[in-house]
Amino acid sequence: MNVTPDSFFDGGKYSTRVKAVDHALRMAEDGADIIDVGGESSRPFSKPITIDEELRRVIPVVEGIRERLNIPISVDTCKARVAQESFFAGADMVNDISGLRHDPEMADTVNAAKAKVIIMHMKGTPQTMQIDPSYDDIIFEICAFFEERIDFAVTGKGIERSNIVLDPGIGFGKRVEDNLRIIKHINIFKKFNLPVLVGTSMKGFIGKITESTQRGRLEGTLASIALSVWNGADIVRVHDVKKAKKTVVFTDAVMRV
Template sequence: MARKKYDWHCGNRTVHLGEKTRVMGILNVTPDSFSDGGHFADPEIAVQHALQMVEDGAAIIDIGGESTRPGAEPVSVKEEIRRTVPIIEKIREHTEVLISIDTMKSETAFHALEAGADIINDVSGFEADDQMVNVAAASEAGVILMHMKGTPQTMQQNPSYEDAVTEVFQYLEKRITFAVSRGVVRERIVVDPGIGFGKTLEHNLQLLRGIPDLEKTAPVLIGASRKSMIGKLLEREDPSSRLAGSLGIAGWSAVSGAHILRVHDVLDTCDVCRIVDTLCTGDL
């Protein structure tokens, strides 16, 4: 592995990417997320889970208040803020870990950053809300731009591509160019090819094989943890039974050049990354 190194600027903090694989822990404070919906709706339980993920090795905690699983219904800005902002405030009282707000809504992002978040993770690539890019530029937050074909309500309705890897990578380059043109510094941007967001199983596999091409132009985040592609490959209907498959993809992604892995199972993923990084770099 000859992973390219980047300095990712998130507010007034700098994250060195490429030296080792960074793990982002998922904290869904929603009633309907595909794997852990309802598990962390209680703020106290959510905060304790976040702190446990930090102890387990998470470099970033990604907090989402609106499910983006296939077919999920949108929630109001008011409700999304109610679910996420108090938890961000409470986590920030206990730790300086990087916090990401997983949202497509600029108002939610603004209040989350005010509460102590460092990163905007927008699965729409700044397309759902035309004010999101302005919030990102003004705040100097770190940014994650993802590819999604359609919306959560439509994305899995027979998605098709002539060349999934080329089309997704070209889209992400266009979104980077757009963000930079509106004042977001390129060094604040990470890209995510959007595994499972408007892709078939074969599209997802193609994108995972294409990580080495994408990571040459921007830092790459991969989020495949417990997703349906693993269920299809391993015949595991229950998302909680997909740990081994998730770790397999984590190892593949790390050795292929991914800089950040967005996962549910932080401790196990950190163990895999430590082994892979050691084998690839020779550093103990």
Template sequence: MPSVKIMGILNVTPDSFSDGGRHNSPELALAGAKRLIDEGADILDVGGESTRPFASPVSISDELARTIPAIELIKRHYPEVPLSIDTRNAEVAEAALAAGADMINDISALRHDPAMIKLAQETEVPVIIMHMQNNPANMQLAPRYNDVVQELYDFFQERLRRLEELGLDLERIIIDPGIGFGKTLAHNLSILKHLGRFRELGRPILLGHSRKSFLGEITGKRDQERDFATAVVAALAVNQGVSMIRVHRAAMVKEAVMIARAIDSAAD
């Protein structure tokens, strides 16, 4: 069974839904990075723009000021740990890669900023493309699908075709179904139930469900009390072929993944 990577979330923002304000200085970001690495995170995903529901865009200058000093400091202390830049903007991604980031995580699937495709072509780093209906400011107003799993499958199939047509090496592309991004509880559950379908696209799958509101709808827990629920979903996702799991806290999810992989690998 292929290994599963744990991506630790490091939001250097004042307003992210679960950890806003906790890492909004380079020193706080470094402390957060240390905690995630100690807990078992394999990759760190640094973001300077909140993409929670109803969030407003931030300026590129603010995004740069938040992310670049944090990336530089973390890379200085942990040069061996891969860093991802969570951004829709090519200017931010380019500066982050120059500062030491190793991959790009774009929630717009390289559609928000046309320059992002050229950057991805030139740098040849791994790129995560995510499905989102509309944008963070309005994605949760009234999400609608006739068949959410099929529509996401069609979206990724067409997006991969287009990116290949534009000259990107699909071997570097990771797909993220975008749990909570323009989806209701029912949509999220349907996607999770049928994650294995996306393996047919031939690309690694990232799951970013950590502490999302749909978990609270089911359990009644507040966002920072949803780590156990996050770990349960992670274990189920591993057995559907997910390659990377993006989380706020790594330790519990790391253990859940280890157990899930051990069971899946057991002799019949």
């Protein structure tokens, strides 16, 4: 859930605490296992915001969700102060799209809170990531990135290995074919013996493949979720929880036969 005015899919829809908390309640009712709250848009070419503005957007929502729900809360931020204040407000984990690279205090903040952290791969920043991204071997490069970041977090900063989740960063500095290759080879990232999160929901590469506008990407999104789970994803980050949950449940049932 994005509490932003400019996120690519739901920007502006949950800009007040009441609207955001009500939506979180619906998400939980629809089957969400984690509520992920983002206060700064990470869409391509988005403009950065100040720490104070991000805190103003995020903290009241985290507090409101924690008052109403006993469900893990993730905060999508790459700023250590936002993470720290979110932990105080009741958040359980941080979703850092920079992979603990943006803010030198982030890893220490996560370790001090004994919180979970999602380490995502991204080439560049949201402002630069889609300017002609290229890879010789994208799966190899992401694996090398994960190996280095895990070592930094665990050996360098003392974060418990069991508190790490890996995200290959679909749509973040990737071409269409890169995103497809990641979905096809998610099982390779399982070699780290850590949960793998995949976020394909409503993203631009789906629209390019299916020739759909933003609001017409649901079918492609559900297909990408099913394939991601089939290929080893442990967590999927979605917008339409009810439809995604049914997709995951069915895919999992087939896998268990």
